Amino acid sequence: MLQLKFTDPASQKTEMMVIPVCEDTDIVDDPAVTTTVDQVRKLKEFKGAGSDKIVLYSPPQFHTARVLFIGLGEAGKVEPETLRALAGRAVKHGIKSKLTQMTVVVPSSENIHLEPKVILEAMLEGACLANHRFDQYRKEKDSKSLKRIQFCVKPRIGRRFRNLPGRVAATCGGTILARNWVNIPSNDKKPAEFARTIMRLAKKQRLKSKLMGKKELQQNKFGAILAVAAGSQAAPAMLILDHHPQGAKQIVALIGKGVTFDSGGLNLKSSTSLNLMKSDMAGAAAVAATMLTVARQQSNLRVVGFMPLVENMLSATATRPGDIIRSYSGKTVEIGNTDAEGRLILADAISYAVQKYRPQVLIDIATLTGACVMALGEGMAGVFSDDDELAQTIIQSGDKTHERCWRMPLPEDYKKLLKSELADINNMPKSRWGGAITAALFLSEFVSKTRWAHIDIAGPAYRKKGNDYCGPGATGFGVRLLCDFLGRI
Numbered sequence: 001m002l003q004l005k006f007t008d009p010a011s012q013k014t015e016m017m018v019i020p021v022c023e024d025t026d027i028v029d030d031p032a033v034t035t036t037v038d039q040v041r042k043l044k045e046f047k048g049a050g051s052d053k054i055v056l057y058s059p060p061q062f063h064t065a066r067v068l069f070i071g072l073g074e075a076g077k078v079e080p081e082t083l084r085a086l087a088g089r090a091v092k093h094g095i096k097s098k099l100t101q102m103t104v105v106v107p108s109s110e111n112i113h114l115e116p117k118v119i120l121e122a123m124l125e126g127a128c129l130a131n132h133r134f135d136q137y138r139k140e141k142d143s144k145s146l147k148r149i150q151f152c153v154k155p156r157i158g159r160r161f162r163n164l165p166g167r168v169a170a171t172c173g174g175t176i177l178a179r180n181w182v183n184i185p186s187n188d189k190k191p192a193e194f195a196r197t198i199m200r201l202a203k204k205q206r207l208k209s210k211l212m213g214k215k216e217l218q219q220n221k222f223g224a225i226l227a228v229a230a231g232s233q234a235a236p237a238m239l240i241l242d243h244h245p246q247g248a249k250q251i252v253a254l255i256g257k258g259v260t261f262d263s264g265g266l267n268l269k270s271s272t273s274l275n276l277m278k279s280d281m282a283g284a285a286a287v288a289a290t291m292l293t294v295a296r297q298q299s300n301l302r303v304v305g306f307m308p309l310v311e312n313m314l315s316a317t318a319t320r321p322g323d324i325i326r327s328y329s330g331k332t333v334e335i336g337n338t339d340a341e342g343r344l345i346l347a348d349a350i351s352y353a354v355q356k357y358r359p360q361v362l363i364d365i366a367t368l369t370g371a372c373v374m375a376l377g378e379g380m381a382g383v384f385s386d387d388d389e390l391a392q393t394i395i396q397s398g399d400k401t402h403e404r405c406w407r408m409p410l411p412e413d414y415k416k417l418l419k420s421e422l423a424d425i426n427n428m429p430k431s432r433w434g435g436a437i438t439a440a441l442f443l444s445e446f447v448s449k450t451r452w453a454h455i456d457i458a459g460p461a462y463r464k465k466g467n468d469y470c471g472p473g474a475t476g477f478g479v480r481l482l483c484d485f486l487g488r489i
């Protein structure tokens with residue numbers, strides 16, 4: 001739980017006081033803090049550099065058993081992400097020390113050239129996100145999340161941003177929900193089961209939900225979703241969550257790829273690529289968590305989330321390379337490769353969203369291609385859109401939340417790479433190069449005239465090693481970004 005404290009750090013009783021220190025200037029405006037920081041700076045091992053960290057036990061000026069000093073580097077170079085990382089490191093230190101609570105001193109904005117709100121928000125986020133651990137499959141929990149994280153701020157700041165801890169906890173709570181779902185192994189999140197888990201939470205937020213099972217998908221001719229699901233014992237599903245406040249005129253549609261396991265199908269993946277394919281539903285997780293957050297925060301926009309959910313397996317009933325299927329849109333697709341399944345389920349979900357809801361803006365988010373990871377690495381997502389304003393808004397949101405997005409092109413002439421001799425389109429491009437682009441171009445064939453952007457999160461959705469405010473595994477990428485985006489339109 002995140003809390004603001006208006007008292008000065010020295011009189012605060014706490015298990016651990018955290019003091020951020022820059023290498024060149026004082027950034028906390030408090031006499032007790034300045035005195036101890038001066039003492040600590042005399043030590044050889046602590047200069048306030050970005051990686052510096054030192055603990056003093058029971059220093060006389062404070063009512064606490066420990067003070068943790070953490071370096072922030074040069075004051076002029078501090079960015080929101082530096083502060084998120086600092087708060088995250090402090091929380092991880094607290095968890096390792098088996099604390100239940102700690103207090104973080106928030107630097108003043110005079111020497112750090114950031115708005116007070118930006119400083120506080122970044123620190124709240126880093127702390128909240130670092131406090132999450134995924135341990136539901138372990139009996140022995142080697143460490144526990146902190147119960148309370150307090151932030152010492154000046155009363156003037158505290159009064160102004162009274163509601164900020166609650167808001168940050170709500171959005172970061174969304175990120176954590178998404179992380180948990182992605183971390184759950186595929187044997188415990190078959191499409192129907194995953195859909196029901198989301199629906200239970202959606203009901204509590206009074207979101208309207210609609211679940212289509214295999215029968216309804218057949219009746220409504222979702223041929224592409226059914227083709228991907230054909231090799232699995234688990235039935236596919238399409239979950240729709242609708243946040244519909246009174247008087248809302250615009251509709252924003254969010255569509256998330258929900259492949260609960262991607263074996264590649266008959267075009268079986270290699271054993272190394274199979275490893276992380278439980279995370280192939282990270283797009284759907286991001287959409288579901290965003291919908292729950294939007295409902296909780298009572299946004300006045302109408303937002304509709306679409307989650308096509310399938311398991312891509314191989315068996316005697318699986319779709320074969322060379323098969324031709326008819327998608328929901330009526331377009332036929334030659335299956336050049338059963339491992340290019342994400343674009344198939346997204347195509348059906350996109351056509352359905354466009355036809356039935358006529359949204360003003362449509363965004364899809366998906367762990368779509370290995371090629372996007374090749375191009376941009378694991379630290380950023382690719383954004384594809386013909387609409388400059390839409391792409392820029394998404395990129396701005398990503399800069400704000402540090403879920404970085406990089407604009408990628410949609411060259412018209414590359415579309416010929418998706419030509420099929422037998423069907424309307426092939427799901428496998430003729431060239432192995434530019435795979436993230438050809439995947440996005442495939443999707444563009446199903447959006448008609450809708451303002452549309454595609455976010456490929458194959459790189460940043462999952463990390464083998466943790467960072468300062470994320471454990472190893474799922475990152476929850478996209479939830480904070482989409483929530484911020486919805487606040488901008």
Ligand code: BES
Binds near residue numbers: 280341369373459
């Ligand atoms: N789920 C994968 C993409 C992926 C790769 C996600 C790495 C996360 C990490 C997707 O379904 C896939 O297999 N794409 C193929 C497409 C190809 C067959 C045209 C790819 O990227 O190789």
Ligand code: ZN
Binds near residue numbers: 264338339340341342
């Ligand atoms: Zn695949």
Ligand code: ZN
Binds near residue numbers: 259280339341342367
């Ligand atoms: Zn996939």
